[in-house]
Amino acid sequence: MSIRKDPETGLITLHTAHTSYQLWADELGIVHHLYYGPSIGEADLRGLEFRSDCGFSPQPAGLDAQRDYSLDTLCQEYTGSGVGDYRIGCLRLTAADGSRAADLRFAGAEILPGKYELPGLPAAFDNGGECETLRLTLKDPVTGLTVVLLYGVYHDADVITRAALVENGGSAAIQLDKAASACLDLPFGEWELIHFHGRHCMERQPERTPLAHAIQTLRSARGASSHQHNPFAILAAPHTTEDAGECLGAMLVYSGNFKIECEVSQMHSTRLVAGISDDDFRWTLAPGEQFVTPEVLFSYSAKGLSQLSWQYHHFLQHNIIRSVWRDHPRPILINNWEATYMDFDAQRIWDIARQAKELGVEMLVLDDGWFGSRVDDRSGLGDWQFNEKKLGCTFNELIGKIREMGLLFGLWIEPEMVSPNAELYKAHPEWALTIPGRAPTTGRSQLVLDMGRPDVVDYLYGLFHQLLADHDISYIKWDMNRNMTDVFSRLLPTERQGEAAHRYMLGLYDLLGRLTRDFPEVLFEGCAGGGGRFDAGILAYCPQIWCSDDTDPIHRIKIQYGTSFGYPPAAMGSHVSASPNHQTGRSTLLSTRSTVAMAGTFGYELDLQRLTEDEKDEVRCHIQQCKEIQPLVLNGRYDRLTDAMTDTCFTAWQFTAQDQSRAMVSVVVIDPQANPWPIHVRLKGLDPSALYHETLTDHTYTGAALCHAGLTLPIMQGDYPAVQIMIERIDAV
Structure with a gap:
């Protein structure tokens, strides 16, 4: 079982293949968040909670003398409002008498097979026995408000989904002014926020900033998830890289106004709250009615950002996308x-x-x-x-x-x-x-x-x-x-x-x-x-x-790079357009435009009749090459081999078959140099003990040699030259 509840302590632990998530309802009915990170087995982590008399943090009714207990300092699963927690809240409301308080207490937990559904909203689905659901019920005894927290635990995918159902069990209407989908309280650790900002024609540019003792907000009020901010954020430890370190993602399954808020508290815990934006939001909840919040996809990696990206890529491909085209090559x-x-x-x-x-x-x-x-x-x-x-x-x-x-x-x-x-x-x-x-x-x-x-x-x-x-x-x-x-x-x-x-x-x-x-x-x-x-x-x-109305391949490299942190390349529409480019006026080689477009769903956005005969022959070759590598783009593992935002000379990326039988490495020179340094790339994800033939120099190397020693490319000059290197396994050592 992926979800376990201790019958004596009430401790609930959610297990995926490599992570654990633990929570617990105390004697007052407050649901504590204890842990989300690498697998801990059946350990009871309640002893790790830190409590102290933190001045000006009030106590719940009846606990006047227990000054080390305050909702203002506890890590919680979902917060009420107006009853002592001054941090970012999950819920804000106005009751019939004008009061604004909601005091949510534990009222039960169920473990159910399969995946919950969210009426009216898109959500992850279960392909058959791969998910378990935790249904956690919280109630406010005065207003009759009920909040049902839903957790979908996908063991093999290392993904935990979250959503909330807000129900009016009282006798009078309630105005919801905020109803977040999920709260994640991290009691310990230093974290940096990676988010994806932009504008029209320059979307999803990654930016990494330390979390401050303040509230940092990502949001859209545009009626769409927007060019300016994406409803996906990553919290990463300060030294986390592509291949090492802790990071966790929060991705909303929602296309409208959203808000992701992060706060480092006075006790140095970190809170992330995600859901529909509460700007200009107010929902009347009549007695007996229910408000359904959008879903959030949480995933955690202890092996760096690449691992986190692979987890999201696989999950979106197999548990979000329902189209029959999901696993099939797309028409060129x-x-x-x-x-x-x-x-x-x-x-x-x-x-x-x-x-x-x-x-x-x-x-x-x-x-x-x-x-x-x-x-x-x-x-x-x-x-x-x-x-x-x-x-x-x-x-x-x-x-x-x-x-x-x-x-x-x-x-x-x-x-x-x-x-x-x-x-x-x-x-x-x-x-x-x-x-x-x-x-x-x-x-x-x-x-x-x-x-x-x-x-x-x-x-x-x-x-x-x-x-x-x-x-x-x-x-x-x-x-x-x-x-x-x-x-x-x-x-x-x-x-x-x-x-x-x-x-x-x-x-x-x-x-x-x-x-x-x-x-x-x-x-x-x-x-x-x-x-x-x-x-x-x-x-x-x-x-x-x-992916973007900007079809300039040099800009597209950065746009597709940022997009790849959360979304699979097979979902990125990417086309070869004219040169000079209509958006930027930049001239680039047809081979470079094709190399970049092949990192997504490939097509053309130009008048093919205006090409020279040599260029038409080149198009024929590119189309044939695209058809050969489509299975890699559709089902392979994607690796960012360089940082497209900071590497000034060249950018490289790699697709690798799941069985490690073949790979494709793409390199684009974005700033040709006089008296250049060598262009050197180390590959990823190959079988270290297997022999591979690479088409760059027509040599054979072990997977270990390609991943640790890498490849050195010849001097590449001109108008943003590019090369694609095919890697084929030929034998085992």
């Missing part, structure tokens, strides 16, 4: 966006498709501009009728000719948005998020539909269900190109407007769930102006996400 596609933008007709698309097929591409994706009055980004969103006048044919004629060429067909859509001049908005202005009496704020000349309205979700479901049912579409790129403002739902009463942003996410998940279940053979790719919603919540419906 050509997207017309950077080739044509919105200036195209059917003949131009067919010409691109014909050239793509001749070079070995497998799918054409028609991007923005195919519908309604859409000739630029100021009109047409919401009117999802094929523009026969612009294209010069019917939709089925367009698709039919592409299919006759032997290509699959994919389509760009942006269901969540509407243009102010669209017929849909004229017919249903109440369907958009706008504030009565105020002129609406626009972004990219568009408004946001109120996805919290069931009538909006039903309308969009019917529309896009019919689109997919009537046409031979193999791929959908689901975009979302502005953040929320004017968050006001015409459906909700005044006192419930604080629910609008979260109800939006529930509606989005409902729509995504219905369409992906109805059309399981369709490959859905998430997108939000590139990587503005790259999170585990979207991955539950879309097995890949467009």
Whole structure:
């Protein structure tokens, strides 16, 4: 069993293959967090708790004389509010009488087989007997509020999932002003925070800072997980590296407003609280109703950041992503966006498709501009009728000719948005998020539909269900190109407007769930102006996400590097675009652009007809090479061989087969040097006793030699040159 409860002490220990997590409810019903770290067997760690009379830290009612006992200093599993703990809280509420207190006490624990579910929200799933659930119940005796803490213990994956169900067991409505998913109190240790900040076209840039005796907050209030902050954070010991040291991750399975808060307390313990952002949040909980919080994925590694990344990569691939495409190579596609933008007709698309097929591409994706009055980004969103006048044919004629060429067909859509001049908005202005009496704020000349309205979700479901049912579409790129403002739902009463942003996410998940279940053979790719919603919540419906609108390969190296700390490369949409690059003006070699794009789901984002014959031959070779290495990218282990943020000369990464039979090492020179130092890389993850042939110098080495001594590359100069080195096991020593 992965979950054990001592019948005498009540001590509860959660065990994974390499970690333990321990908690305990005392005689007052306060649930203490005792430990999360390397496996400790059946040890009882209650004796490690430190208690002292810490001035101005109050005692619970009835413990006046026991001044070394205070909620303000204890490490807890989930905190109440207003009863003596002044640190970051998990819960904040207003009761019917106006009071704000919640005193949560232990009311029972159940150990259940399998994995719990979260109604309305994406969550990890059990592939069959790999998970056990702990259901821990806390109650406030005055208000009747109940909080059910859910723990999913995935033994082999070294992952523990957390969520909370907040239930109103009283006789009057309660206003929830904050309802976090999980709290993690670490009683000892020095920790640094690794988080992933950014902006549009430069997402998920890792930053590492020491935790201070202060509150450090990662959050989004944009209605999406955002380009600016990712709902994933790592706590690492100060000397932790890729290959050694302690670190633990917290990843929210949520795509909307979030908050991850860290605080080092006056007693030098560290608290991390994660969940929906409480900024502008208020949820009315009527008697008998339940609020479900999003899930958090916790994982711990004592062997450095690489091990933590592998654990998340494997878990997301096998326990979050449900798509039938999860384990299958993705079609190599050509997207017309950077080739044509919105200036195209059917003949131009067919010409691109014909050239793509001749070079070995497998799918054409028609991007923005195919519908309604859409000739630029100021009109047409919401009117999802094929523009026969612009294209010069019917939709089925367009698709039919592409299919006759032997290509699959994919389509760009942006269901969540509407243009102010669209017929849909004229017919249903109440369907958009706008504030009565105020002129609406626009972004990219568009408004946001109120996805919290069931009538909006039903309308969009019917529309896009019919689109997919009537046409031979193999791929959908689901975009979302502005953040929320004017968050006001015409459906909700005044006192419930604080629910609008979260109800939006529930509606989005409902729509995504219905369409992906109805059309399981369709490959859905998430997108939000590139990587503005790259999170585990979207991955539950879309097995890949467009990593960034910045297709410059030198920038993409850093974007994909930061993304890889938590998310698998097989989920990163990455394409070869034109040179000079449309975003930066930088010129790079076609081989370099291909090397970088092969570290994700490979495709093209340029007009292949403009390439020279030599470049077309190169594309044919790159496509063949991509097909050969796709199993490595999809199912192999990914290693960061260099630090892309600090290494100024070159960047290197490696994919290795799970059975260590082969590997691919990619090296890109990002700053060619005069009188250069040697480019030297040490490989990882090979069988030390096996012989491997490497294609760089056509030599054979043991795995130990490649991992400890490494490879020295010849001088590489020019416009950001790159090389891919194949490593094949040939024998055992």
